[in-house]
Amino acid sequence: MRKRRYCGLAVALWTVTLMSCGGASSRDTSLTPQQKVAAAKTELTIGFASGDTSASVTKDVTLSTSCAYGTTVSWTSSDAAVVSTAGVVKQPLTKDANVTLTATISSGGVSDSKNFLITIKAQMTEAQAVATAKDALTIGYAAGDSASNVTQDLSLPRRESTAARWRGDRAPLRWFQTREW
Numbered sequence: 001m002r003k004r005r006y007c008g009l010a011v012a013l014w015t016v017t018l019m020s021c022g023g024a025s026s027r028d029t030s031l032t033p034q035q036k037v038a039a040a041k042t043e044l045t046i047g048f049a050s051g052d053t054s055a056s057v058t059k060d061v062t063l064s065t066s067c068a069y070g071t072t073v074s075w076t077s078s079d080a081a082v083v084s085t086a087g088v089v090k091q092p093l094t095k096d097a098n099v100t101l102t103a104t105i106s107s108g109g110v111s112d113s114k115n116f117l118i119t120i121k122a123q124m125t126e127a128q129a130v131a132t133a134k135d136a137l138t139i140g141y142a143a144g145d146s147a148s149n150v151t152q153d154l155s156l157p158r159r160e161s162t163a164a165r166w167r168g169d170r171a172p173l174r175w176f177q178t179r180e181w
Helices: 002-020 033-043 126-136 171-176
Strands: 072-077 097-107 110-120
Touching: 033 097, 033 110
Parallel strands: none
Antiparallel strands: 072 097, 097 110
8 A cells, every 4th residue: 555655656746747847758869959958948837836926926936957858957046045046935024026047958968048037025014014123112211210201311222124213302302303223
C-alpha cells in the first residue's frame, strides 16, 4: 500500500512539473536547441499559491529550474529582498512592490530570457502602519509628573522608521511645536 502511495505521489509531482512547463517530454530529440528553448519559453509559467495571481502575491512562488524539452531555467529578481531567485517572498511592510522575475531558458548552448512582472502585496496599508505606530507611542514623565501635571522635561520616543511631530498647546511648550525626527 505504501509503495502505491509513493508511486502515485511521484507521478503527481512529475505531472505538475510537466504542466508548469507545457507538458512535453524531455525525450523529444527531434527539435534543435533553438526550437527547444523557444518552445519552453512560450510554455514557462510561474506557480502561484492558492488565491495568489501575478497581480497579487502574498506567498512564495514556484520557479522551475528545469522545463520541457530538456531545457534548464535560471532566475534573477529585480528585488531579491522581496522575491528571491528561489521564489521566497518577503512582503513589504506598507507599500506593494513590483518585481520583475527573469527566467533564462537554456539548451545546447542556446539561451533566451522571459520576464514576469509580479506585484507583492504589502503586509498592511499605510493607514494601518500609522495606527500601529501611533498606538506604540508613549510619553515618559519624570518622577512626580503625570499627563495632568507636567513640571519637568518629558521623554518623547524616537523611532528610526517612523516620523513623528510633537507639539504643545500651551505657551511654555511652543519651542517644541514643530520638532521632527
